[in-house]
Amino acid sequence: MIDRSYKELLKLGRFPHTWCPGCGIGAVLKNVAMAMKELGWNNQNTSVVSGIGCSGRMAGYMNLDAVHTPHGRALTAAEAIKTVRPDLNVVVLSGDGDLGAIGGNHLLHTSRRNPDITVFCNDNEIYGLTGGQAGPTTPKGTKTVTSPRGEHYQPLRLNRILTTQAPYFYARTTVYHLNHFKTCIREALLWKGFSFVDIISDCIELNGRRLGFKTAHQMFKWFEERFHIAEGVRDHLKDDELGIAKKEVEAEVKVEVEVEQIPEVQIEGLKLFALEELKQFDGTEGRPIYIGYKGKVYDISASPLFQGEKRMRCHIAGKDLTRDIEIAPHGEELLFKFPVVGRLKE
């Protein structure tokens, strides 16, 4: 018998829902609910967030605490909720226009910050709710109400955008390839970090009919022609492949930095300088230039910066420069190439 217990996660009292017959969103909602039910996610540990559009209405049909954000802001909201409540599972149910166009900036930056949220993008390649305008994922050449002679521009390639930096989880599937679809949903929900499932879905009423399809089923057949399932886990997906591209955090390659050994200089036998004595060695009248640093006296006459000068820009010869060098932009290593000629009196 088919397990229908996932229906606990749906607000059946609000049905019939708002979507057209043949729409793919119903399949998305149902399969997400089924996967959540299997994993034991319920209204005590899960929250859903959605944006605006046909797919934005999904959150309202879930029997969970749901947040329905302004257009494009679902990811930001989900991230903030996850930050404040790490104990909650946060799921975003939204569409391609919402996530890719108006929320594009948030998609870039939320995925970069990698919060532990799962995003289901109902990618129907059109703005459905507003009447079938070209969207960010509409393929080039597609006729829509805002591109009557065919869309001029290349579509946004979410697979490329979302797989630039590890860790990432990007899955592409369609509402037609049901078993693959279920696997992707489950894997995405279980992924620790930002996971994105790009669900190619159909909009028969406002996109399909204009393209010449008579029924939703014809659109599904078209998906079968356009896409094929790529076996195994990949790093990247080609534009016609369905599958999962994922990568864990790259182990940080440790670059071995050679630490320069600070030369140990025996200073016991060297001459003792009082600060008063040191003052004479400021380079005037042919005397060498000495400076004090951490109890040692260095002869820096050879320094091009002090050549024949009593002072360079910041440092004065014949003084204890320990404090100066602490706050200087360069380190102490500059001094170590000069000979030590004595030690400072305490």
Add this chain to the structure above:
Amino acid sequence: MKQLLSGNEAIFQGAIRAGATYFAGYPITPSSEILQQAAALAEENPGFRFLQAEDEIAAAIGIISASLAGAKSFTATSGPGFSLMQEALGWGHAVEAPCVFVNSMRVGPSTGMPTQPAQSDLLQIKGGSAGDYYPIAFYPNSVEESFRLTVTAFNAAEESLSPVILLVDALLSHLYEMADLDAIEVAVVPRTKDPLGRSQRLFTGTAHDRMGNVKTNDPEAYRDWLNDLKERHLQAADKYPLYEYIPRKDSETLLIAFGITSRIISSLKERFSIFRPIRIFPVLEKELQEITRPYRHIIVVEGNDGQYASWTECAIHRKVMRVPCLGGGFKFQWIQSQIEERLKEGK
């Protein structure tokens, strides 16, 4: 202990005193110091969460979502950033999320004169987002008061279940004054709204009834819902009828000023009565009507082209005279000469 504090520091301290645990923001002068303090605190204290968002839109959406998730949250910005936050401000009212927006104002419109001070975002508190909403806004004029009012803003947010706005002058943000914040006793209203993950509620910006059912073509349900919101906001605002009134018996003229201008003209209290609204919105109608009644002349001195003056005119049904200090020019001598001129001309 008395400390030398800037307005931005006092505001941040106030938010922490009020129990804020989430900050999201985007850098913008003159409010960036609040963002920096939040970042520093988040490094020290894992209980305090911080997000440097990609833009002000994300920052504002972030604090409202954090508020729904159960944290007292706030953000800080300036005029241009506040313009981007308008969408979220409307949403915050619709989903009833208590949070605080700090707006440290600079000259507008658009980028304006970065970063000369102005008081020109008054209309933006009320009129920037779509539809009708009734925000509460406060306006301090000293470092210590900005601390108190930040706590008040958080309290009003909890009581009205909505975003509350704290308007600050850019001058006050960067003004250092002595203040003893530890000695200030403030009452803090705790969070009463249930956080996410407890039931089956829907928080939506779409019009909905009390059960959270979306109602997109039911005027009756919409009216009920909006009136509920309005009533709750006005009730919460009524708890804070904050203003300062310095009467001068022999004066026929009342000066109205708020924020930094009220301090600049404070030496004129020897000659004129001065009224300073602290709750800047909803407008203090009753108080304004009562106080302005005996005066022949009313002059509103403000850092914009008559925004509060027109609200005052609506409230008291009388013409008022205006002294707009535009482009960051808050010079006492200039303001004084303008007041004299207005009084001579009688308009």
